[in-house]
Amino acid sequence: MPLTIRQFPCLSDNYGFLVRDDASGRTACIDTPDAAAILAALEAAGWGLDLILNTHWHPDHAGGNAQIQAATGAVIVGPAEVARLAPLDRTVADGDAVDLGESRFDVIGCGGHTLGHIAYFDPADRVAFVGDTLFTLGCGRVFEGTAEQMWTSLQRLAALPDATRVYCAHEYTASNARFALSVDDDPVLKARADAIFAARQRGEATVPTTIGEEKATNPFLRAPRLAAGGQGADHEAFARIRAAKDQFKG
Ligand code: ZN
Numbered sequence: 001m002p003l004t005i006r007q008f009p010c011l012s013d014n015y016g017f018l019v020r021d022d023a024s025g026r027t028a029c030i031d032t033p034d035a036a037a038i039l040a041a042l043e044a045a046g047w048g049l050d051l052i053l054n055t056h057w058h059p060d061h062a063g064g065n066a067q068i069q070a071a072t073g074a075v076i077v078g079p080a081e082v083a084r085l086a087p088l089d090r091t092v093a094d095g096d097a098v099d100l101g102e103s104r105f106d107v108i109g110c111g112g113h114t115l116g117h118i119a120y121f122d123p124a125d126r127v128a129f130v131g132d133t134l135f136t137l138g139c140g141r142v143f144e145g146t147a148e149q150m151w152t153s154l155q156r157l158a159a160l161p162d163a164t165r166v167y168c169a170h171e172y173t174a175s176n177a178r179f180a181l182s183v184d185d186d187p188v189l190k191a192r193a194d195a196i197f198a199a200r201q202r203g204e205a206t207v208p209t210t211i212g213e214e215k216a217t218n219p220f221l222r223a224p225r226l227a228a229g230g231q232g233a234d235h236e237a238f239a240r241i242r243a244a245k246d247q248f249k250g
């Protein structure tokens, strides 16, 4: 069923998201980077809050759970790892589904950035909230999992329909684009990077992106092709690109 999505900056480079099921008026927030900013956005919209959907346990994703729950009574849903840091009412894992009124989100396990990281995908509306797994022209750092696990997770997201709108949790795109241009001279990437630099100059968000755009230009999804002449499996090509990004200064 149709969703209304409100997106707003939080902290230095996170995004907050409010998601409302139009049919029922039930509303969720995706992660809790900044309780005050999220509560202000709810008040500005005149909405209550029914669900908090966490993608992973990091403080810039679950740190506002307690304060937002205290203010709204929302039920907190997320991977088990969230309980390390914050309150959690319902644990979900790969293959589960979460209802928001008449809308439904499938839970996709995508560990790597953290071991328990999940994404939320609404197949009816083709909307995905992917936390710190896939970014516009980038991907999350591999803190807890292996490069092979992260590659598998990115492939699961890449298998979603091309038109899927992908809501990433951070605005990292300008620096991602500078790195992408350092490893890929594809003209489609060059044109996209130019558009991104111009959009950032105007102060515009580069989130959401789409699966189709990322498959065409994201160096992490294109790793096996960019590593032409390199040896080994696709996830090894991914690991080399990820390591290069970790070292990249620019
Ligand atoms: Zn994170």
Ligand code: FE
Pocket: 058, 060, 061, 132, 169, 170
């Ligand atoms: Fe984050």
